[in-house]
Amino acid sequence: MQSSMAPSRTMALLAMLLVSRLFFCSQASTDGFLACLTASVPEQLLFTRSSPSFASVLASSVRNRRFLTQATVRPLCVVTATNASHVQAAVVCGRQHGVRLRVRSGGHDYEGLSYRSARPETFFVVDLAGLRSVRVSLGIPREGAPATAWVDSGATLGELYHAIGKASDRLAFPAGLCPTVGVGGHLSGGGFGMLLRKHGLAVDHVVDATMVDAEGRVLDRDAMGQDVFWAIRGGGGGGSFGIVLSWRVKLVAVPPTVTAFTIPRSVEQGAVDILTKWQEVAPALPDDLFVRVLVQRQVAKFQALYLGTCDALLPVMRRRFPELGVNRTHCKEMTWLQSVPYVYLGSGATVEDILNRTDPVDTTSSKATSDYVRHAIARDVWEEIFATWLARPDAGLMILDPYGGQMARVPEAATPFPHRAGVLYNVQYMNFWGGGGGDGAAQTAWVRDVYAFMEPHVSKNPREAYVNYRDLDLGENVVVGNVTSYEAGKVWGEKYYSKGNFRRLAMAKRQIDPDDYFRNEQSIPPLDADD
Ligand code: FDA
Secondary structure (H helix, E strand, C coil): CCCCCCHHHHHHHHHHHHHCCCCCCCCCCHHHHHHHHHHHCCHHHEEECCCCCHHHHHHCCCCCHHHCCCCCECCCEEEECCCHHHHHHHHHHHHHCCCEEEEECCCCCCCCCCCCECCCCCEEEEECCCCCCEEEECCEHHHCECCEEEEECCCEHHHHHHHHHHHCCCEECCCCCCCCCEHHHHHHHCCCCCCHHHHCCHHHHEEEEEEECCCCCEECHHHHCHHHHHHHCCCCCCCCCCEEEEEEEECEECCCCEEEEEEEEECCCCHHHHHHHHHHHHHHCCCCEEEEEEEECCEEEEEEEECCCHHHHHHHHHHHCHHHCCCHHHCEEECHHHHHHHHHHCCCCCHHHHHCCCCHHHHEEEEEEEEEECCCCCHHHHHHHHHHHCCCCCCCEEEEEECCCHHHHCCCCCCCCCCCCCCCEEEEEEEEEECCECCCHHHHHHHHHHHHHHHHHCCCCCCCCCHHHCCHHHCCCCEECCEECHHHHHHHHHHHHCHHHHHHHHHHHHHHCCCCCCCCCCCCCCCCCCC
């Protein structure tokens, strides 16, 4: 695999690494570490706490203001890598001097684990926003060569979608709705959006990747081996295996016209009945049709994308879901690329707006968690949710994303993401605060209380959760003998990945990072195959 780091320098750094065995003492050798970094990374890419730009560089892609307070455990420095050799040098210096790192692509981690530590710790950040090229190849369809793209981890979904849509209005990529989400973190946890029923998860389409491992080597798919390649496609769980530099993804076909609609229904307009029915209708609709629901206050907002024209959509909706009352006035026809800003940013937004790396959410704080529903929730429970939980003054919202279609056809063990056949929908509970108002205690309590209330109505043994909606309330790692404990990790890990997949992830971790350098509050612990 190609790397732009000079071989002699790499060898020298690797040799130093071998000579000085790992040590992660409480007084990490920070001076030596910074000297090592200074020797290997251009000074304009290194921001220590004494740099005038440190605070702004650190804050540059923080998406949750909850983690920009005086109490936040901040990094020793930020390395804003612009090429693979900077990432390699960062890993080698960090290991050599006993300083752990956090890797940040788009900074959207719900618990801020890409740039802060929940516990006191000396660490630094490798920020990949400067590594964000997207190279689209249209392939040769008649020779069976698929359209693909190499995308760097620091690119945003918006940058990826824009490059694809500009190359062809018949191609797309099935990933999340929010254009500012980083490719690196998103693909590390699965990634789903409006195309999920037709095309499944983002990671279902990853065919190669390059990653810097704990030895500072750049590995591609063949070099990392099939177990690790399996693991990084959704089981990344926050830089557990290495720092993924870039991903090769297969693109998917879309028709020239897609149709979007949004229909709000209040409780007075029958939201409870429509929502109760939606639970079984939406996961069984034709794969081309995705209808999600945003439930907030006393309104259920049905938001849809259909891969086809309004003429083709209307008979399907009339036959399968007449209660929603979709008619021609609700339809908005456009290209798939245009649907990205339309759905997430609103009807006035343009395709150029999805290149903007910041969004209005950046000024708020938030708390979220997730569930999976495998049996439709009874009508009276929905009635209670509207009457009590959503009627509270500090209530947040629930986002319901239907699965089924292609999601259900991929076997549970094909990738680390296990929430496949039998899942009706994913629920995300979310609450916001900010703009100078309050400390978030009431909003956080709302999320925790609704989550407790929902227990009898959602998946069980384990109660499943989506790792990209990370929640440290589900559990945190415990370190035993300088290695993260597998037994302790099972508490949160089996919720995100299932029992079998979590075990397999832990064995892949043992192969690629046995010393557990890449460690955080919810990183994958190493497990010996014999244990
Ligand atoms: P960030 O940089 O914070 O990284 C997240 C985690 O991955 C961290 O633990 C980090 O260390 C690790 N990581 C990052 N880059 C890595 C790399 N190159 N190699 C290895 N590890 C790496 N999800 C979804 O499926 N569908 C959706 O529609 C949305 N929408 C959405 C909207 C908004 C506003 C937010 C805040 C979040 C979402 N998400 C989502 C969740 C999102 O997919 C999740 O937070 C991703 O992890 C974000 O990836 P970033 O690179 O932005 O985060």
